[in-house]
Amino acid sequence: MIEIEQYQTINAALIAAAEKYAEQPLFAIPENEKRDYDPLGLTLSFTQVAQKVEALAELYKSQGYGFPHHVALFLENRPAHLLHKLALNQVAACCVPVNPSYRTQELVYLFEHAKPELVVVLEKNLAAVQVAIEQSIHKPNLVTLERFDNELPAVKNKALHHQPGSDTPASILYTSGTTGRPKGCVLSHRYELASGDWFARKGGLVQINEGKDRLYNPLPLFHINSSVLSFFAMLLTGNCQIQSDRFQPSRWWQEVHDSQASIVHYLGVIIPLLLKQPELPIERMHQVRFGHGAGVEPQLHRLFEERFGFPLVELWGMTEIVRVFNVSEAPRKVGSRAFGRPVPGLEARVVDANDQEVPRGQPGEMVVRHSAATPRKDFFSGYLDDPVATEKAWKNGWFHTGDIVYQAEDDMLHFVDRDKNIIRRSGENIAAAEVEAMILTHTAVRQVAVLAVIDPIREAEVLACVELRPEYMAEIELGGRLKAQEIAESIFNHCHQQLAYYKSPGWLWFTEEIPTTGTQKIQKHKIFAPDVDPTTLADIIDLRHLKRR
Numbered sequence: 001m002i003e004i005e006q007y008q009t010i011n012a013a014l015i016a017a018a019e020k021y022a023e024q025p026l027f028a029i030p031e032n033e034k035r036d037y038d039p040l041g042l043t044l045s046f047t048q049v050a051q052k053v054e055a056l057a058e059l060y061k062s063q064g065y066g067f068p069h070h071v072a073l074f075l076e077n078r079p080a081h082l083l084h085k086l087a088l089n090q091v092a093a094c095c096v097p098v099n100p101s102y103r104t105q106e107l108v109y110l111f112e113h114a115k116p117e118l119v120v121v122l123e124k125n126l127a128a129v130q131v132a133i134e135q136s137i138h139k140p141n142l143v144t145l146e147r148f149d150n151e152l153p154a155v156k157n158k159a160l161h162h163q164p165g166s167d168t169p170a171s172i173l174y175t176s177g178t179t180g181r182p183k184g185c186v187l188s189h190r191y192e193l194a195s196g197d198w199f200a201r202k203g204g205l206v207q208i209n210e211g212k213d214r215l216y217n218p219l220p221l222f223h224i225n226s227s228v229l230s231f232f233a234m235l236l237t238g239n240c241q242i243q244s245d246r247f248q249p250s251r252w253w254q255e256v257h258d259s260q261a262s263i264v265h266y267l268g269v270i271i272p273l274l275l276k277q278p279e280l281p282i283e284r285m286h287q288v289r290f291g292h293g294a295g296v297e298p299q300l301h302r303l304f305e306e307r308f309g310f311p312l313v314e315l316w317g318m319t320e321i322v323r324v325f326n327v328s329e330a331p332r333k334v335g336s337r338a339f340g341r342p343v344p345g346l347e348a349r350v351v352d353a354n355d356q357e358v359p360r361g362q363p364g365e366m367v368v369r370h371s372a373a374t375p376r377k378d379f380f381s382g383y384l385d386d387p388v389a390t391e392k393a394w395k396n397g398w399f400h401t402g403d404i405v406y407q408a409e410d411d412m413l414h415f416v417d418r419d420k421n422i423i424r425r426s427g428e429n430i431a432a433a434e435v436e437a438m439i440l441t442h443t444a445v446r447q448v449a450v451l452a453v454i455d456p457i458r459e460a461e462v463l464a465c466v467e468l469r470p471e472y473m474a475e476i477e478l479g480g481r482l483k484a485q486e487i488a489e490s491i492f493n494h495c496h497q498q499l500a501y502y503k504s505p506g507w508l509w510f511t512e513e514i515p516t517t518g519t520q521k522i523q524k525h526k527i528f529a530p531d532v533d534p535t536t537l538a539d540i541i542d543l544r545h546l547k548r549r
Contacts, residue, residue, distance in 0.1 A: 001237050002016050002020065002236045002237075004197045008165050008166045009089070009166070010090075010170055010192060010193060011086070011164070013193055014086060014235065017050075017238065018046040018050035021211065022045065022047050023045045023047055024045060024239075024240070025043045025044065025045055025046075026045060026240055027243065028041070028043040028240055028242045028259065029042050030244060030259050035245055037078060038079075042079060049083065049086070053086040054090070057087040057090040060088065060091050060152070063154045065091055065093050065159060066091045067159055067162035067168065068159075069117040070094045071095060071116055071119075072096040072098050072118070073097055074100065074120065075121075075122060075221075076245070077220060077221050077246060079243070080145055081221045085097075090164075092168055094169040094171060095170065095172075096174075097171065097173060097221060097222035097227065099500060101549065103497065103500060104131055104498065105499075106499065106500060107129065108132050109182070110174065111133065112137055112138050113184060114172055117141060117156065117157060118153070119133075119142050120143055120148065121142065123145070123146045126142075129142060141153040141155070141156065165189070166190035167189070167381070168188060169187070170187055170189045172184045172186055172187070172384055173185050173187060173222070173223070173224055175320075182431070182434075183383040183389060184383060185319045185380045186380060186381040187228070187319075187381065188381050191378060193232060195229050196231065196232025196234075197232070198323035198345075199229055199233040200236050203328065205330070206290060206313050206328045207289075208263070209239075210237045210239070211239065212262075213239040213240075213263055214259060215230050215239065215241050215242065215262070215263040215265065216255065217244070217264075218243075218244040218247035218255075219247070219265055219267065219427070223427075224317070224319045224322050225322075226265070247270055249270075249273040253280065254282060257282055263290060264290075265291070266291050266296075267295055267426065268459050269426040269459055271296045272456065273457065274304070274308070275304060283307070283308055286308075286309075286310075288308075289310060290310055290313050291310060291311070291312045291313065292315060293312065293313075293314070294314060294316065295314075296312050296314060298335045313326055313327060314339045315339060315340070318403075321346075321399060325339050325346065326339065326340050333412065336414060338413070338414050339413055339414070340413055341410075341411045341412055341413065342413070344371070345370055346368060347372075348367065348413060349366070350363075350366055350367075352365075353365075355396050355398075360406075360409050361408065363404050363416045365401065366401045367399060368398065375394070375397050375398065403415065404416040423460050425455070425460050425502055426459065426502065428502050430502065432450040432452075434503065435462060435464065436464075438499055439466065439494070439495060439505075441494070442494045443469075444469055444472040444491065447514045447522075448467065448514070449514050449522050449524050450465070451463045451465065451524060453535055454533075461507060462503065462506050463505065463507040463534055464491070464505035464507070465511055466491065473512070475487070488541040488543060489546070492543045496546070496547075502547065506542075506547055507543065508543055509539065509540045510539070510541075511527070514527065
């Protein structure tokens with residue numbers, strides 16, 4: 001295994017791994033004849049990855065890219081994403097992954113906030129990026145992946161002479177914030193290497209065997225799980241990451257079987273979808289030792305393990321700190337929401353609103369740190385250009401996660417709920433405030449409150465409670481259910497055209513008045529009684545069938 005204490009940078013670790021593991025596979029994609037790239041699949045060895053990264057780094061360097069440049073990669077789940085990311089890190093530039101579901105205004109925000117020197121985009125997405133750049137105050141260079149070798153433009157702003165080190169930014173990953181605008185989490189070279197190292201050394205039920213494991217990951221490369229946690233664990237241990245273009249239930253077992261995966265990564269939404277697939281012999285014809293992920297519903301946990309024949313090891317992590325908790329030892333408490341215990345290097349407390357520790361068994365917010373002496377070691381470097389938000393998150397020397405948990409008498413932490421301003425749908429964090437801000441720009445809307453409702457497949461769904469302007473409410477009174485459906489779909493389309501598809505409301509409910517405080521702050525907890533499931537109301541409108549990519 002590559003010892004990260006000997007290496008300050010990602011590139012140094014990559015070179016060491018290439019020397020040690022040479023022709024062993026580091027990265028692979030499974031065969032898929034319907035995919036528009038490498039339909040027969042692709043495998044790259046450690047040596048091949050290092051050589052391709054070196055060639056790309058020379059191209060970037062020749063055109064002046066380096067520190068402190070940010071480069072946005074709009075490359076979906078293609079191998080090119082990781083190759084370009086590693087090359088950028090070699091020249092001390094910082095990678096900004098782009099969510100391929102982003103629409104124009106989201107791209108404009110990212111360009112204006114991250115201020116990339118360059119955007120690398122697939123030809124098929126070029127027009128969308130050009131529209132966003134036209135509307136953006138910040139004007140980055142632009143090149144397609146297909147023409148990169150011959151048309152990479154020179155930098156507009158000269159790079160500084162800078163020798164990359166452990167604290168040099170390697171990535172900026174955007175995560176939803178309660179303010180409605182995504183925050184850019186700055187991740188250093190040390191952070192990314194330490195994340196993979198932590199996973200690689202957990203042991204127990206998540207034992208990673210040097211040079212012998214193949215990890216199948218269908219999760220997106222613009223997220224922390226696939227691009228950092230699992231990839232660097234594989235790189236440091238001489239193993240291979242198998243990267244699917246996206247999760248599809250009908251292809252899952254064939255790809256797991258054909259790729260000879262010994263480890264799989266999952267999100268909670270994947271579990272019920274696999275359980276709903278017809279039983280086929282191939283679902284037991286695999287070499288998987290364990291699944292590693294988060295969000296499996298307690299009632300499905302044992303059913304999945306009994307049907308498919310391997311344990312699901314639940315974890316907890318977030319972009320700001322992905323040295324994960326997990327239940328890597330027996331007993332795993334299958335059927336609960338247990339996700340691990342505090343350990344040296346990842347301490348945790350459960351606190352109330354005043355940061356006072358609550359009694360065991362009582363829910364509170366989980367706060368975490370590395371240690372008292374070095375609380376921020378191996379955490380994210382901070383929120384991009386937002387020191388106030390960074391320090392607020394680190395109040396009293398602990399990072400405030402916003403997750404509600406309780407700690408049992410045996411020290412085990414159990415997940416209860418997420419911060420009420422965040423809706424977690426199919427692994428995506430959705431800021432209610434961002435969706436509210438968009439709905440409020442619709443001409444028919446007077447006020448709105450966005451809530452999470454339970455979804456049997458996607459963990460949660462977006463519910464918009466809408467107070468219409470009087471003239472539109474009068475139209476509904478005259479036109480009845482059909483008019484309500486028409487206005488609801490108009491609001492949905494307004495969101496769907498400008499936000500990533502998963503953020504649009506799956507449910508919409510019209511109300512005469514949204515409760516507020518004396519200072520006009522919305523009181524979401526008063527909209528529905530605690531024992532009411534809004535999705536069962538007679539006048540609620542189901543828009544889930546419209547939520548398509």
